[in-house]
Amino acid sequence: MDKALAILDKLISFPTVSRDGNLELIRYAASLLEGAGIEARLFPGEGGDRASLFATVGPKGTGGVVLSGHTDVVPVEGQAWSSDPFRMAERDSRFFGRGAADMKGFIACAIESFLAAARADLARPLHLALSYDEEIGCVGVRPMLLELAGAxxxxxxxxxxxxxxxxxxxxxxxxxxxxxxxxxQAAHSALAPTGLNAIHLASDLLTEIRAIQADIERIGARDADYDVPFTTLHAGVIKGGTALNIVPDACEMLFEIRNIAEDDPKEILDRLFESTGAIVSKARKQFPAADIRLDIFNEYPGLNADPGGAVTQKAIGLSGQSSRIKVAFGTEGGLFESSLGTTAVVCGPGSMEQGHKPDEFVSRDQLQQCRAMLARLTGAMAA
Incomplete structure (x- = not known):
């Protein structure tokens, strides 16, 4: 386990917060692979401070398995850490550091396994894919997947x-x-009715969002495998106004739809477009410039692998576990499926209950289980 821990220690030392890039970590990973004679292809992002990585061992061609992980992490500002978040610390068989669970623990095990696989006689290709900017909407993996699909x-x-x-x-x-x-439309607050308050428009839209959520909770589709078994709508940011005595003429609201497979988010958006049209039409009777524009700024598909399918059963057997779950958080899995026409499942060490929090950790036992799973995988792929 020493090699995996040494890799994890180094990975954590790179402060790969999404806003700051991940290039130094990617260069480190590439150097490990190239030292074992493995060609690593980099897919640079805009700005030159971040990149994805893709590498293959074993025979060329279709088939095989991809080990996939994102290298970016969330910020640590404002969090009360017991130790330096970018220096791995061990306490009570737990390894602490930003990204230890989400998800550098897996990446360390995957790199270790990948290096070992390079020395084996594999019957099918084994791939390693490392991405950037997953934490801000699965952004960085997309250009890489586009090129891989084309290849x-x-x-x-x-x-x-x-x-x-x-x-x-x-x-x-x-x-x-x-x-x-x-x-x-702006106005002096003493003459508020002569203006159109943009915050009030956002409030009217928010009322519609909450009404749709109530309908979904009452009569919408259900998937009992989730902690929250239905599609959710959530407003997370509202910005508007400059001073109390000015009727604001602009307001911005960010909201999201997290949909189960049975619900089509486009149908929900269609309902919202209809609602905003009614709100704007009413306001324009007095204020012709009234408007509400809805723009999608990020989206990624859900994941819904066949629970009884061959890939799921294979993964369960390799993991050493006997059950399957669904998770509340998003992953790049749906993008792999839609881009490469493959099946994705999620399985890794640690718990998302530790992710994004101070004193994030992954346990020694979880890392051992992950290493054992990957060893079984490469063993099963041997010629």
């Missing part, structure tokens, strides 16, 4: 190593992020 890469399945306590997860909800730009 004819068609793996049999993809193992996304997000933290699941080493249980196999076959599903998560899709996500659509929407920006609502509300346009009113």
């Amino acid at each position: 004819g890469i068609r793996p049999e399945w993809v193992l996304i190593g997000e933290p699941t306590g080493m249980q196999v997860a076959t599903g998560h909800k899709g996500k659509t992020g929407i920006r609502a730009a509300c346009c009113g």
Whole structure:
């Protein structure tokens, strides 16, 4: 286990917060692979401070398995850590550091396993995919997947190593992020009725969002495998106004839809477009410039692998677990499926209950279980 821990220690030392890039970590990973004679292909992002990585060992061609992980992490500002978040610390058989669970613990195990696989006689290709900017909407993996699809890469399945306590997860909800730009008409607050308050327009839209959510909770589709078994709508940011005595003419609201497989987010958006049309039409009778513009700024598909399918059963057997779950958080799995025509499942060490929090950790036992799973995988792929 020393090699995996040494890699994890180094990975944590790179402060790969999404806003700051991940290039130094990717260069480190590439150097490890190249030292073992493995060619690593980099896919640079805009700005030159971040990149994805893709590498293959074993025979060329279709099929095989992808080990996939994202290298970016969330910020640590404002969090009360007991130790330096970018220096791995061990306490009570737990390894602490930003990204230890989400998801550098898996990446360390995957790199260790990948290096070992390079020395084996594999019958099918084994791929390693490391991405950037997953934490801000699964952004960085997309250009890489586009090029891989164009090159004819068609793996049999993809193992996304997000933290699941080493249980196999076959599903998560899709996500659509929407920006609502509300346009009113400014006025002095002493003459408020002569203006159109953009914050009030946003409030009217929010009322519609909450009404749709109530309908979904009351009569919508259900998937009991989720902690929250229905599609959710959530407003997370509202910005508007400059001073109390000014009727604001602009307000921006960010909200999201997290949908189960049975619900189509486009149908929900269609209902919202209809609602905003009614709100704007009413306001324009007095204020012709009134408007509410809805723009999707990020979206990724859900994951809904066949729980009884061959890939799921294979993953369960390799994991050493006997059950499957669905997870509340999103992953890049749906993008792999839609881009490469493959099947993805999620299984990795640690718990998302530790992710994004101070004193994030992954346990020694979880890392051992992950290493054992990957050893079984490469063993099964041997010629």
